[in-house]
Amino acid sequence: xxxxxALALTLVMIFALAVPAASAEAKEVKVGFIFxxxxxxxxxxxxxKAAQAACxxxxxxxxxxxGIPEGQECYEAAMDLVDEGCNIVFADSFGHEDYxxxxxxxxxxxxxxxxxxxxAHTEGLANYHNAFASIYEGRFLAGIAAxxxxxxxINNGDITADQAKIGYVGAFTYAEVISGYTxxxxxxxxxxxxxxxxxxxxxxxYDLSLExxxxxxxxxxxCVLISQHADSLGAPSTCEAAGIPNVSYNxxxxxxxxxxxxxxxxxxxxxxxxxxxxxxxxxxxxxADWTGSILTGSVELTDVNEAVxxxxxxxxxxSVKEAFAAGEIHVFDTDTFTVNGEKLESYMAxxxxxxxxxxxxxxxxxxxxxxxxxxxxxxxxxxxxxITLLDTAF
Amino acid sequence: xxxxxHTPLFHVSRRAALPWYGAWGIRAAAxxxxxxxxxxxxxxxxxxxxxxVYATIWQGSFGSARRTWVLFQNIAMLLCVSLAITPxxxxxxxxxxxxxxxxxxxxxxxxxxxxxxGKLPNGVVILCMFVSSVLAGAIWAAIPAFFxxxxxxxxxxxxxxxxxxxxxxxxxxxxxxxxxxxAGKIGIINQSTQAGWLxxxxxxxxxxxxxxxxxxxxxxxxxxxxxxxxxxxxxVGESERTARYVGIKxxxxxxxxxxxxxxxxxxxxxxxxxxxxxxxxxxxxxxxGFTAVMVSxxxxxxxxxxxxxxxxxVFLERGAGQIATSFGLSASYADILTGLILFFIIxxxxxxxxxxxxxxxxxxxx
Numbered sequence: 159x160x161x162x163x164a165l166a167l168t169l170v171m172i173f174a175l176a177v178p179a180a181s182a183e184a185k186e187v188k189v190g191f192i193f194x195x196x197x198x199x200x201x202x203x204x205x206x207k208a209a210q211a212a213c214x215x216x217x218x219x220x221x222x223x224x225g226i227p228e229g230q231e232c233y234e235a236a237m238d239l240v241d242e243g244c245n246i247v248f249a250d251s252f253g254h255e256d257y258x259x260x261x262x263x264x265x266x267x268x269x270x271x272x273x274x275x276x277x278a279h280t281e282g283l284a285n286y287h288n289a290f291a292s293i294y295e296g297r298f299l300a301g302i303a304a305x306x307x308x309x310x311x312i313n314n315g316d317i318t319a320d321q322a323k324i325g326y327v328g329a330f331t332y333a334e335v336i337s338g339y340t341x342x343x344x345x346x347x348x349x350x351x352x353x354x355x356x357x358x359x360x361x362x363x364y365d366l367s368l369e370x371x372x373x374x375x376x377x378x379x380x381c382v383l384i385s386q387h388a389d390s391l392g393a394p395s396t397c398e399a400a401g402i403p404n405v406s407y408n409x410x411x412x413x414x415x416x417x418x419x420x421x422x423x424x425x426x427x428x429x430x431x432x433x434x435x436x437x438x439x440x441x442x443x444x445x446a447d448w449t450g451s452i453l454t455g456s457v458e459l460t461d462v463n464e465a466v467x468x469x470x471x472x473x474x475x476x477s478v479k480e481a482f483a484a485g486e487i488h489v490f491d492t493d494t495f496t497v498n499g500e501k502l503e504s505y506m507a508x509x510x511x512x513x514x515x516x517x518x519x520x521x522x523x524x525x526x527x528x529x530x531x532x533x534x535x536x537x538x539x540x541x542x543x544x545i546t547l548l549d550t551a552f
Numbered sequence: 553x554x555x556x557x558h559t560p561l562f563h564v565s566r567r568a569a570l571p572w573y574g575a576w577g578i579r580a581a582a583x584x585x586x587x588x589x590x591x592x593x594x595x596x597x598x599x600x601x602x603x604x605v606y607a608t609i610w611q612g613s614f615g616s617a618r619r620t621w622v623l624f625q626n627i628a629m630l631l632c633v634s635l636a637i638t639p640x641x642x643x644x645x646x647x648x649x650x651x652x653x654x655x656x657x658x659x660x661x662x663x664x665x666x667x668x669x670g671k672l673p674n675g676v677v678i679l680c681m682f683v684s685s686v687l688a689g690a691i692w693a694a695i696p697a698f699f700x701x702x703x704x705x706x707x708x709x710x711x712x713x714x715x716x717x718x719x720x721x722x723x724x725x726x727x728x729x730x731x732x733x734x735a736g737k738i739g740i741i742n743q744s745t746q747a748g749w750l751x752x753x754x755x756x757x758x759x760x761x762x763x764x765x766x767x768x769x770x771x772x773x774x775x776x777x778x779x780x781x782x783x784x785x786x787x788v789g790e791s792e793r794t795a796r797y798v799g800i801k802x803x804x805x806x807x808x809x810x811x812x813x814x815x816x817x818x819x820x821x822x823x824x825x826x827x828x829x830x831x832x833x834x835x836x837x838x839x840x841g842f843t844a845v846m847v848s849x850x851x852x853x854x855x856x857x858x859x860x861x862x863x864x865x866v867f868l869e870r871g872a873g874q875i876a877t878s879f880g881l882s883a884s885y886a887d888i889l890t891g892l893i894l895f896f897i898i899x900x901x902x903x904x905x906x907x908x909x910x911x912x913x914x915x916x917x918x
Binding site (some may be wrong): 196197224225230234259276331333335364385475511 | 737743831876881884
């Protein structure tokens with residue numbers, strides 16, 4: 159027993175010597191980031207790159223916690239970051255929200271920011287904030303690039319117009335995904351009005367094999383172009399193997415698909431990170447609900463892969479982008495889609511989260527669906543005509 | 553023909569039982585060698601100062617009061633599952649279904665919290681959570697036990713497969729209870745009302761769970777070492793035939809022990825969901841049912857030693873996570889270090905049970 163005690167004491171002393179004395183944090187900004195997965199996930203990588211860029215640009219100290227699941231671990235990670243002296247804590251995944259709110263309630267002096275969440279505007283907490291970007295604009299542009307490719311395939315005689323069926327691998331039947339694939343589809347239709355789309359769901363935000371299987375199923379079903387809203391390289395790799403053009407998300411996947419990658423839309427989080435850091439430095443309040451857009455530089459398209467994309471794609475994208483800026487085009491223009499064969503005049507969306515998912519806000523006016531205006535996270539959850547859902551288990 | 557006996561360079565023979573301090577000396581030596589190996593590899597790959605890395609491992613568990621609480625909470629949960637599977641293990645019945653039994657306990661607890669929370673007084677809800685989770689875990693374990701007792705099915709495979717059924721059941725109910733629709737997650741259950749949440753002792757979030765598991769640990773120690781049931785378990789474990797010969801009803805002992813095993817797993821599930829997590833996911837158990845096998849085995853199925861082995865495993869896991877955070881290394885690197893350390897610790901069991909004799913030493917013996 160003595161030996162063990164002696165050994166334990168020795169170890170304690172060794173460690174105690176090596177532990178640096180905790181230094182008191184000055185009134186400087188230190189940001190703690192919580193990421194759901196590690197850099198293998200395109201979704202988290204997109205956040206990590208922006209976090210690094212924003213903090214290095216502003217000369218801010220930051221700490222990353224990667225691989226934090228959507229459970230009690232998120233609360234513990236957030237509180238641990240507070241203990242380490244962070245005065246801004248940011249979490250990147252939808253399921254982190256409840257735990258961030260719990261931490262925000264306990265630490266009123268720290269700002270908690272959460273991407274993709276829905277509760278900040280109704281929660282009434284001064285230190286809890288949501289953020290998102292109008293990524294549907296980016297999806298729409300990516301859809302136009304896809305539509306141009308389809309048109310080229312039709313013109314070349316590779317497919318006929320009624321074979322213009324595209325596929326989409328989604329994660330869940332959740333508004334964020336529905337809004338994403340619908341805006342992508344409307345972009346495609348902007349170019350090829352007769353296009354149709356099939357959507358399959360994986361029931362996971364990150365599952366390499368399920369996403370690959372989903373893409374393969376769509377390809378076997380006759381889809382001639384694939385896009386996805388899930389975070390692994392499953393779909394891009396499958397498309398590359400099958401030689402099917404792919405429109406990606408969260409950043410370029412050209413390395414996984416040099417012969418099939420067309421373009422990718424992504425949210426650039428750098429403007430948001432710079433915004434929250436700036437507000438805290440200046441002692442100003444952060445918006446409860448912040449929506450970035452193409453105009454704030456928050457929504458971006460990657461470089462077009464000209465080896466795959468239709469000729470002239472960048473120029474067309476540029477002109478549509480300008481039309482956005484001028485307010486000439488609205489993605490969810492009610493003249494461009496129907497629900498159950500009818501044009502939509504009115505829709506009550508579920509903007510304020512409640513257990514019954516009741517619609518509470520009129521979102522259609524001036525001839526278009528006002529996405530991401532009443533809160534940052536998407537709430538477009540309509541099933542429009544022309545899109546077939548293959549499975550809706552999730 | 554060459555009749556000259558060939559003497560190998562060394563041979564391995566079984567040791568007579570080592571005194572306990574000898575065995576723990578070997579284990580401690582293994583731990584130290586493991587830490588040295590980790591230091592070397594860390595330095596070679598990343599160029600970091602190994603002492604800093606160790607300091608970080610230490611900080612992962614004891615860097616702040618909160619981390620220490622989280623450490624003990626995690627030890628308590630791992631220990632609870634380890635205690636649960638131990639009676640079955642002592643009986644040489646390999647219950648690899650601890651994870652599933654715990655998960656089904658989590659599911660039962662969640663069901664009570666969602667369906668009864670706010671409709672019944674909180675005390676009654678918690679009572680329902682307790683009864684249903686313990687029963688759910690017990691039944692989940694008793695099914696394979698029944699088949700083993702009646703038809704001698706393989707309990708290892710059977711309990712393992714029950715895990716997958718539990719996972720899929722949980723996945724199914726998450727879709728039913730998800731908030732908001734289509735999101736695929738439940739979130740914190742009853743966040744505003746706290747209905748069905750286990751009470752908090754003072755300002756200590758994790759204390760109740762830790763105390764309950766400490767009590768379970770003592771009870772399990774007494775049950776296994778000083779009760780008639782415990783003795784029967786030991787006899788069945790040594791030899792079923794002997795057990796039958798002395799009039800022990802082996803079938804009954806198997807089913808009863810597995811029932812108990814599952815019940816404690818279910819309790820662990822309730823403590824996890826009702827006490828700290830307040831949510832349900834398919835991965836909520838973090839594979840503790842499997843880690844528990846190692847905890848129990850390393851401690852030679854002794855509940856008191858299990859406190860130490862579960863501490864060791866949780867300490868390493870927390871430290872590894874802290875390395876990833878502090879040095880910006882990939883989380884996989886932390887897993888490599890944990891794996892390396894476990895390799896040495898498990899490997900040390902070989903040197904506890906066997907000794908290696910080299911040629912000249914062997915010669916002397918002759």
